[in-house]
Amino acid sequence: MGNILRSTFFSFIFVLCVLATSARQHYHRAHSRQDIQFQKEVYLESRSKREVTTLTDYDSDSVFLPADAADDSPPSTADDLPTCLLCVCLTGSVYCEEVSPDMTNVPALPKETAYLYARYNKIKKITAKDFEDIVTLKRIDLTGNLISQIEDGAFSKLPLLEELSLAENHLVKLPIMPAKLISFNANHNHLKTKGVKANAFKKTNKLVNLYLAHNELEAVPHIPESVRILHLQNNNISSVSVDTFCKGNNTYYIRPNMNEIRMDGNPVNLAQYPDSFTCLKVLPIGRY
Structure with a gap:
């Protein structure tokens, strides 16, 4: 009799274990399906219409439309998608070159970004x-x-910025440059002298390379003492003065850092202004 009771008891326990295991498996399968569905929905949402297949709703039922089905939604742009889906994001560096679809604004950057390369896109404006x-x-x-x-103020809050290239754009004026800038390139723009304020480079006492070639400058802007290479070729500069590079009131002043000045391709005849270069170690390249 005792053996029968023990056998019945263990059989009962076994059945309970089987039922519990089955219930757990059913629970996990159900939640696994929910997780997969959730991940699928997140993925479809993040694609933001980049794939041909589109998910839409009809009477609360999810339906997959064929690729040639009508879609009245506006086409997605680069500005709608996360930066690191469009660009190559490495530690401290973001590469966003020739992005498709078109990138029309500066992308949102990871907090630790030190180097941004966003060349050959369709960015139209830089905001503060x-x-x-x-x-x-x-x-x-x-x-x-x-x-x-x-x-x-677009660059005023960048205390570590050393290199800035805005070449081959449509700029007509420049903002004030950050203090630690070493190299600035604005070649091939539409800059005129009135668009380069006298204080644009006032704080840049570490600036070494200044490239303003292929613009529409009528005069040489204020050049910081630290500049070694200055490119002003192919502008509209028609004259220079004794204060352009030197200090007219100080005949003993020497400008030791300036090693290269390109002024070729300007209407100015440099031979008419010999007193304007007495402080320089080298003469500007241009028409004499």
């Missing part, structure tokens, strides 16, 4: 908010965009 939280930036290269406007 684009870089305000990225204090680690050391180099920004926006060559070959459509930038025609830069808001005041």
Whole structure:
């Protein structure tokens, strides 16, 4: 009798274990399906219409439309997608070159970004908010965009910025440059003298390379003492004065850092202004 009871008891326990295991497996399968569905929905949402298949709703039922089905939604742009889906993001560096679909604004950057390369896109404007939280930036290269406007203070909150390239854009004026800038390139823009304020480079006492070639400058802007290489070729500069590079009131002044000045391709005849270069170690390259 005792053996029968023990056998019945263990059989009962075994059945309970089987039922519990089955219930757990059913529970996990159900939740696994929910997780897969959730991940699928997140993925579809993040694609933001980049794939041909589109998920839409009809009477609360999810239906997959064929690729040639009508879609009245506006086409997605680079500005709708996370930066690191469009660009190559490495530790401290973001590469966003010739992005497709078109990138028309400066992308949102990871906080630790030190180097940004966003060349040959269709960025039109730089706002004061684009870089305000990225204090680690050391180099920004926006060559070959459509930038025609830069808001005041756009670069003022970048204490580590050393290299800035805005070449091949549509700029007509420059903002004040950050203090630690070493190299600045604005070749091939539409800059005129009135668009380069006298204080644009006032704080840049470490600036070494200044490239302003292929613009529409009528005069040489204020050049910091630290500049060694100055490119002003192919502008509209028609004259220079004794204060352009030297100090007219100080005949003993020498400008030791300036090693290269290119002024070829300007209407100015440099031979008419011999007293303007007495402080230089080398004569400007240009028409004499």
